[in-house]
Amino acid sequence: MNNEPDIPASWERLHTFLAGRKSPVAYVLGQGDAGKSTLCRFLASSYAGPVAYLDADTGQSTIGPPATAGLAICTGKPSRVRETFIRFVGSTSPQGHQLQHLVATARLLPLAREQGAGPVLIDSPGFIEGPVAEEFQVRMIDLLHPDLVIAIQKGHELDGILANFRSRTGMTTISIAPSQYARRRSRVWRARYRQALFRAYFSGHRAAEIPLEGKGFHGKIPGSFRDADWQNLLVALCDPDMLVVSLAIVEGLDLAGGVLEVRVPPLDLSRVASVQVGSIRLEPGLEFSVEG
Numbered sequence: 001m002n003n004e005p006d007i008p009a010s011w012e013r014l015h016t017f018l019a020g021r022k023s024p025v026a027y028v029l030g031q032g033d034a035g036k037s038t039l040c041r042f043l044a045s046s047y048a049g050p051v052a053y054l055d056a057d058t059g060q061s062t063i064g065p066p067a068t069a070g071l072a073i074c075t076g077k078p079s080r081v082r083e084t085f086i087r088f089v090g091s092t093s094p095q096g097h098q099l100q101h102l103v104a105t106a107r108l109l110p111l112a113r114e115q116g117a118g119p120v121l122i123d124s125p126g127f128i129e130g131p132v133a134e135e136f137q138v139r140m141i142d143l144l145h146p147d148l149v150i151a152i153q154k155g156h157e158l159d160g161i162l163a164n165f166r167s168r169t170g171m172t173t174i175s176i177a178p179s180q181y182a183r184r185r186s187r188v189w190r191a192r193y194r195q196a197l198f199r200a201y202f203s204g205h206r207a208a209e210i211p212l213e214g215k216g217f218h219g220k221i222p223g224s225f226r227d228a229d230w231q232n233l234l235v236a237l238c239d240p241d242m243l244v245v246s247l248a249i250v251e252g253l254d255l256a257g258g259v260l261e262v263r264v265p266p267l268d269l270s271r272v273a274s275v276q277v278g279s280i281r282l283e284p285g286l287e288f289s290v291e292g
Contacts (some may be wrong), residue, residue: 010176011039012289017174018119020095023107025120028142029161030152032126033184037062041150045079052120054113056105056140059092059125059190060180065247066092066194066199067234067278071108073115080087086109086244088236090219090278092194094127095116097279098136100219101125106143107242128158137161139289151175198282201247204266208248209259210237216274230260234280237264251283252259 026043028036037060043096044051053072055063063070064086071085087104095102105122112120122144127133132205138161141149149165151158153175162173185193219236233250247261260275 008043008179009178011042011179012037014148014174014176015043017148017172019046021122021147023118024114024146024148025122025144025146026045026150026201027124027144027146028121028150029124029128029137029141029158030154030178031128031157031179032060032190033178034126034152034180036123036126038179039150040123043119043121044074045077046216047079047119048075050075050082050117051079052115052117054108054112054120054122054161056101057123057125058094058101059194061197062123063081063169065242066078066197067280068236068247069108070105071111073112073117083115087242088219088244088247088276088278090234090276091238091280094125094136097220098132098139101136101278102140102143102146104182105140109144114154120146128161134161137223138164141165145171147171149173152178154178190234200284202249202265205249205263205264207251208262208264208269209254209257210248210262210269210272210275212255212258212260215260215272217277218274219259219277220279221277225253225255232283234278234282235262236246236276236278237262237269237272238274238276239271242274242276245271 030036044053051074055070058067063072063084069087073082075082089097089100091097165171166173229255230250235248237245237248238252239245246264246267248264250262252261
């Protein structure tokens with residue numbers, strides 16, 4: 001247990017709460033700069049046994065590349081990652097991808113149990129402002145049904161979400177103030193950070209062809225098969241369980257040749273069962289824009 005003086009007392013109380021329960025699931029709610037990831041890392045490092053860290057914040061991904069939700073199984077003190085699983089959402093924000101985001105997170109949660117994890121810590125997206133965002137968070141919490149919802153808020157900005165669950169049997173809601181050590185990041189910084197992550201991910205990319213025959217396509221599929229509608233789209237090459245084998249950048253769609261032409265890190269193409277299409281376009285130089 002970390003007893004350093006700069007650890008907020010509220011964090012210590014959260015650890016005590018979770019430690020008193022068998023295999024609890026905690027959903028950490030708050031805006032992008034609230035310190036959700038820092039809190040999750042602290043809680044994960046407080047356990048010697050397997051802990052699952054489910055990173056559902058696709059804009060500030062810490063397990064997989066941007067636009068993905070990831071599950072890391074961590075063990076030991078200090079915490080070390082034993083295994084990871086990645087699902088593609090297709091955007092760095094739930095906006096326009098709510099269904100993919102909900103399903104990706106919900107499908108990763110059972111994997112934590114299959115891997116023998118004790119506590120499961122869910123780092124939620126900082127998508128909280130406005131009626132669409134609030135409804136998204138309500139549906140996410142309802143779907144995942146965590147034992148504990150930890151709301152990191154400065155005032156009462158999350159009370160509208162929490163009000164839906166305060167009377168639910170088997171679920172506890174706790175509000176805490178942001179830590180003084182939470183780092184504020186500008187939108188420019190976040191965009192550059194994502195660009196750097198994409199650049200690193202695709203640094204060793206190569207040209208590859210994905211046969212269309214026998215492959216499923218899902219996600220934000222363009223409305224036509226024109227090359228221009230597919231070029232530079234970020235896609236995920238998925239295994240039969242729709243876990244990410246690798247991300248790829250579309251270079252072209254060759255219907256005559258029956259292949260999808262992509263740039264991709266080295267991988268075993270025989271593992272690919274389907275292609276999930278996102279709404280991000282990675283242009284030359286890896287500048288990207290989010291469409292729709």
